[in-house]
Amino acid sequence: MVDVKMTVETSPERVFEVLADGWTYAAWVVGASHIRDVDKGWPARGTRIHHRVGSWPVLLDDITKVHVADPPRLLELEARAWPFGTARIRLELRETEPGTTEVLMSEHAIRGPGRVLPEAAQALVLVPRNRESLRRLADLAKGRAAV
Template sequence: MIEVRWAVPTSVERVFAVLADGWSYAGWVVGAAHIREVDAGWPGTGTRIHHSVGAWPVAVKDVTTVLDVDPPRMLELEARLWPLGAARIRFELKATSDGTEVTMLEEAIKGPLSLLPQQAQTLYLTPRNRETLRRLGDLAARKGPA
């Protein structure tokens, strides 16, 4: 799994509140372009975000499903992007003396992307995931009181 960590100067609850807002997904996930629908009960296990990835006119419609959740400490997702495959993504939140440490773990689990060597996945995913966590942190830091 590819692991990236990011320090966010706000509470675990505020960071998790952004994760729990399925409509905000396109605002912080690099590559997500449009949210079409968020299942009632998100981020409960089995609920989904229906989204598009990429730029029009080649945007791909797909879904991200909650595999596991432990509010406000952890959210694990399966993000699909067919025909390229799917990835398991886990966000772990840990309170620190000056805010929250967010750990993002990602692993390609299905499709052609899962066939890439770990080193190639790391080269692509590490900068993308750092930017994703930076955006997540910016949104969380701007949120109102937890």
């Protein structure tokens, strides 16, 4: 499991609002380039975001599915980008003081080529990518708080 933490100067509810808006997925997830559809009821267990991964002209259509949702504390996803693989991503939100949230993002490969890589090798790619994803998530959440 590769973990990245970030502190966000807003409430867990504001952060979860961004996570609960499936149409913002490509705005904060590094690698997701376009949202094609969001299942009604997102982020209920089993609902999916239908997205594109990559950069033009090399784009792959795939999905991300909710495995566990416990608003505003937890969202666990199964993200596919086949043929590269499938990952389990866990986002835990914890209020550390009023108006401040610690976000812990954990990711590990569960299928595909990434699964056989040692955790240290996965971390070389996932830590910078997930740090940037959390920066984007934080900016979106803080922007919602400012409105």
